[in-house]
Amino acid sequence: MTEALKIQLKTLPNSPGVYQYYDKDDQLLYIGKAINLKKRVSSYFNKTQENGKTRVLVSKIRSVKHIVVATETDALLLENNLIKKYQPRYNVMLKDDKTYPWICIKKERFPRVFLTRRVIKDGSEYFGPYTSVKTAKVLLDLIQELFQLRSCNFDLSKENVATKKYKVCLDYHIGNCKGPCEGFQTEKNYDENIKAIRNIVKGNFKSSLDKFKKMMQLFSENLEFEEAQKIKEKLDLLVNYQARSTVVNPSINNVDVFSIISDESFGYVNFFKIANGAIIQSHTTEIKKKLDESDKELLELSIVEIRQRFNSVSKEIYVPFELDLGNDIKVTVPKLGDKKRIVELSQRNAKYYRQERFKQIKIVDPDRHVKRIMAQMKKDLRLSVEPRHIECFDNSNIQGTNPVAACVVFKNGKPSKKDYRHFNIKTVEGPDDFASMEEVVFRRYKRLLEEDEPLPQLIVIDGGKGQLSSALKSLDVLGLRGKIAIIGIAKRLEEIYYPGDPIPMYLDKTSETLKIVQFLRNEAHRFGITHHRNKRSKGAIQSELEQIPGIGKQTVEILLQYFKSVKRVKEASLENLSNVVGPAKAKKILDELSSNK
Structure with a gap:
């Protein structure tokens, strides 16, 4: 650390604000927010960073600039705006929203309602953005079915309408417009429709449903059954559309819901907007980690960005854990009931999005998929290196006959069948799993050493503490203990055993790491059983001929x-x-x- 940088750190204020790191060429490296600028910035230099990228960042920092703000909320907003403006190398970036469609209610006499991707600050109202074009079109189609709105772009000023400047078009004759261009529809009546449309796009269906029910009742009482039927059809349309929204609880209104699922390299943030008990917007975004950011850090950044993107002014948000978002937003961490369930639904959506991304990446970018899997296995199994080459051993014998063993090999998370090996047990009499495991592990790695073949980064033993101890004896004899990571997996509860640790580790049942280890174990068992069956069959044939x-x-x-x-x-x-x-x-x-x- 340079003397100039040390002086800068000492003079930082104990106030909320935003800090900026610059390198020797005065290039902006990173932007961050802090409740206490001095404590936060000093923490980068006062301890050894575990994450490699963070260590590289700190080594490049030559100067720090900061902006003091009044509150933590101001720091959040300023950080978000500066990141979008300068796009520093070490900051996570959220995708832009330029291509998302909006529903526009144009600021004009007899307003048009249409779909657009351009937001123009001319006083018009914009609702959205909608992450699904299909959803936006369905909603617009519903509006056009319910209300006869004009589609022309004529200037329907009072003067133009009074002087009959325009004539009604085909839309009027087929019943899609009531002809405001010739004064056949009053401005007051048209604006009532616009008010109802405004409520519908906000998710408030109640007022429109009540209005149509009253109209249907009135037509029915006046024996105007054709008109009543038309209103009933519109009512059914509105009810069916409302039913397709995920109804949570009518008492939950004007709330944003956020959740996050993450792995070693990416975070996946889901957002729900709830109005009148129904989810009216949903969006999930992927964030690439730059400095091993925590879920809390990623979610705080995402909430500010997504709320700006979707123009949300909700005063309350539901999240899965406590966040620091200032005093302007009420942060609720639900513990039970409908509120808890809606957060869990948001988390499920984030998980599904993550799974879909994995499937897509596996097809279009298999290298990234392998790197992610390997990084996850390294973390979950507490390994010092990524397990690119894994070997798994299993013993097979039935009532002590024809004892055999199998070794299956996985490379980059996939079976390498050309490297599979069978072993006929030579030195062990009877069904002794421990001695058999000791023999095959010794034979396997003695041969690899003699032939100067590459050794695996991880050995998986099918069995508990006993089988693992037997395998370790062979590694000790060969001088490989400590050079190759080794674990045992027991069948009963899928517990993972480590050398010298009597307490097993339990992986999440849904984790990809456990699934790969189980696949290895099952593949070794299948391969060993097949060999054992063939050996028994051959023995039976030979005895018949003999x-x-x-x-x-x-x-x-x-x-x-x-x-x-x-x-x-x-x-x-x-x-x-x-x-x-x-x-x-x-x-x-x-x-x-x-x-x-």
Whole structure:
């Protein structure tokens, strides 16, 4: 740290504000907010940073600038605006909203209502933005079905209407417009429709439903049944559209809901806007981490950005954990009931979005997918390096017969079947899993060392503490203990055992790391069982042929080597058998197999 930087740190105020880090070329590196500028900025230099990117950032800092603000809320807003303006290298960036559609109620006499992607500050009202164009179009179609609005862009000033400057068009004749251009509809009546539309796009359906019900009742009482039927159809449209919204609780009104799901590299933030008990907007965004930011930091930044983007002025937000958003917004962390359920629904949406992104990335960017999986496994399994090469061992025997073992190999999270290996147990008598595990682990890595083949970063043992201890004995003999990470996975509760630690670790049942370890274990079991079954089958075949008088083991091996299976031996002609083992043995084999049939 330079002397100039030390002086800057000492003179920072104990006030809320925004700090900016610059490098030796006076290039902006990072922008952050703080409740206490002096404490926050000093924390970067007073301890060793665990995250590699943060260490690199700190090593590049040559000067600090700051802006003092009155409140923490002001710091949040200023940080967000500066990040969007300067886009520093080490700050997370949220996607822009320029392409999202809005529903516009134009500021004019007899206002038009239409979909637009351009927000013009001319006094018009804009509702949205809508992250789904389909949702916006469905809502606009509903409005056009319910209310006969003009679609023309004529200037319908009082003077133009009075002088009959314009004539009604086809929309009027087919019932889609009431003809305000020729004075057939009053401005007051038109504005009542606009007021109802304003309520609908805000999620308030009650006033429009009540209005249509009264109109339908009035037409019905006056025996105007055709008009009553038209109103009923509009009522049904409105009710059906409202039913498609996720209704939470009518008492929950004008609230924003935020949640976050994250992994090593990305955060996924979901946003719900709730009005009159219904979710009227939903949006999920992906944020790339730059400095191992916490969920709290990412969510605070995202809330400010998303509320600005969607023009939200809600005074209350629901979130899954406590946040520092100042005094202007009421932050609620629901503990039970409908409020808790809506936060859980938001979290599920963030999870689903994350899963969809994973599927897309797996197709279009497999390298990124592998890096993410490896980073996650390294963190979850507390490894010093990413487990790019993993080997898993499993023993198989039934009632002590034909003991075998299997070793399966995964590279970059996927099976490498060409590297799979079978082992016939040679030094162990009877069903001794511990001794068998010790033998196969020793044989496997003794061979890899002799052939100078690459060693794995992780060994997985199918079994608990006993099997793990046996495998460790072999690694000790070979001098590999501490050079290769090793764990055991027990079947009963999927607990993970570590060398020297009697207390197992339990991974989240839904975690990708556990799923890969389970896949490894199951693949080793499948591979071992297949070999064991083949060995037993071969033994049964050999014993069947060896029971024939005058036929020994060597003859059986010659037959199986030539015919490949006992079935083909049985189907072979006397001539074919004679060519392999001679006419005398061939006759004995045919006679014995025929009598057995």
